[in-house]
Amino acid sequence: MQVDVAYLADSRAMPEIHDDSIDLVVTSPPYWDIKDYGHPNQIGYRQSLHDYLHDLNRVFLECARVLKKGRYICVNIGDRFLRTDNKRKLRNQVIPLHAEIINMFNAMEFDYIGAILWQKINNKNTSGGGSIMGSYPYPVNGVLETNYEYIMVFRKPGYSEKNISEHIKEASKLTLEEWKEYFNTIWNVPPERQDSHIAMFPLEIPRRLIKMYSYVGDIVLDPFAGSGTTLLAAKTIGRHYIGYEINPEYISLIKSKVSDLFSEVNIIERTQPVQMKEYHTSYQPNVSNEKFGKF
Template sequence: MTEHKIIFGDSRSLNSIKDKSVQLIITSPPYWQLKDYGDIDQIGFNDSYEEYINNLNFVWKECNRVLSDGCRLCINIGDQFARSVYYGRYKVIPIRTEIIRFCETLKMDYMGAIIWQKTTTMNTSGGGAVMGSFPYPRNGILKMDYEFILLFKKLGKAPKPTPEQKKESAMTKEEWNQYFSSHWNFPGVRQTDHIAMFPEELPKRLIKMFSFIGETVFDPFAGSGTTSLAAKNLGRNSIAYEINKDFASVIKNKLCDVQLGIFDNESKVIFMNDDKGYQSSIEQLPYIYKDPHRMDKKIDVKKLKFGSKIDKTDKKEVETFTVKEVISPEKILLNNGLVVKLLGILEKKEYRKEAMDFLKEKFDKRKIYLRYDKIKNDNKNSTKCYVYLSNRTFINNHLIRTGFVNVDISIDYSCKDKFLKSLPK
């Protein structure tokens, strides 16, 4: 019989787990300032980048404590794409480099990384299908449709498996060749009950690669319980920590589906609470990260979304704004502090006042919404968009019809021909 403990508590302090009591750790840490998992003490969403890395380091320190000698820690993490509208400039944030640095500070051996190529968009890190200076060189931006699975080994001699464990845990030659390749290619999972899930295929492979039947697998960021499910299906025990008790029903539905006969008489699931909590003491870390870039958001990421589901309450509704200031015929300041440029609009200096007065009259106390073309930013990292009133009045086109502005023909966009036809004869 296998046993599966779901512990609701803070993984920065694994109070309910003994030293060297788990033989494999598989996890995917929370995103930085991108996903709101709904708990005030969560790691990531409300942190500066420096706070985020140091909070994660508390978790890795605890993982090292509970992991048996000679066993593996596997961390699924992607580089994160920082948008200029959120952080002031475009930048790829290599979170993995700080994880590697800290785990090696813990005297764990870094054993390389698997590159997981998956079907995705750049929403994970804040981008789109076509980004940068397209179709012109220099300022194009890579599409990040991959993540890393970092592999670490704790020093020391691993627990010795029994002959029966070795026999029952043996992999086929096909599995060995496929799993131990450095590139994996399978899709992600549809985000439904939990807003950031990885597919069961990911922990399934790692469990078969790095543990024996009857051993214990641990996930410090349980989420929807996928790692525990994979462990159960492969005859391993599991322990999982999750900070948000709201996910209890999601985990229970996944692990305790009697109709499907997942557990039957072979396994049992135990739900527990770790109420001791976590007391911050950064001096306990063997290495304290200092961010040379002082990265932090310039505006609330919830105030401007680009298709990514930020929290579980998100619905596919049109996001509306009001205009706080008309800066120029080309630029407006929104009520959330964001400056956007009207795509396709080129200022006529001799009609600057008339164009701005027109926009002020149109925007006066009215709600607007934004639509984007294939290019969301220009070569100066300004956000370019089509602006509509809530009654669907297309402001860019109406402004062009006045004759107070020219049409920008220096770049390609879907409404360029429409705008040219709208110019007064």
């Protein structure tokens, strides 16, 4: 199995990765029907809500397959602000996508460890809500700002290996200041400027999560690699990485971000179609497909 590699491939199937071989998964899935990521088989854009959720679930089932027992997956997502037309009257609603992801992992019998609230300073409302909306300046129909996202942490059932050397433990230590800040459930981190990739999250987010939930030398997977932020974070703090990105236009971003004078990221394009693994899952979306519309 190769490491320090980015696959130009669909992460709904990850046959390149062995079962129980990944130490940590850190990812930020695409938004539902907000951003066009520029690929005909992309997840999210112009999909029904249920199709989107089932596709996310398929990716997470693959992540569960490759993750080692007792290790963690961290998922960053924002709830989806939506304005719906109900009998010619607009209604502002929020789709609790974070709750759907919790349900997915509950169906896999993962342990839900909790959530960090990422307070997006200087937020540009990438989840769909405006900064001032509703009946301003009059009550009662003000709209809550979507200026935060969830970072949910799940643990795969079973026991992780105990034979971590003292050298690796020492090399992976957090300072007291890091521990206090990282394990606080409110993070104030400015969002990344949205220039070359339309939904980048800041390097500080995966960097913290990787330091919290992995050791030096571990393998970190991001099934939605985007511009390669998680891969760069893993590399800079001594971890190996594997990324998947379906859009070939982002490969140049990954190359420029992750490569340096001493090493170049290995890009492998999956040229042959693969058969997706059949999974039997008890997950069914709680949110209504009809209520929020179809395409």
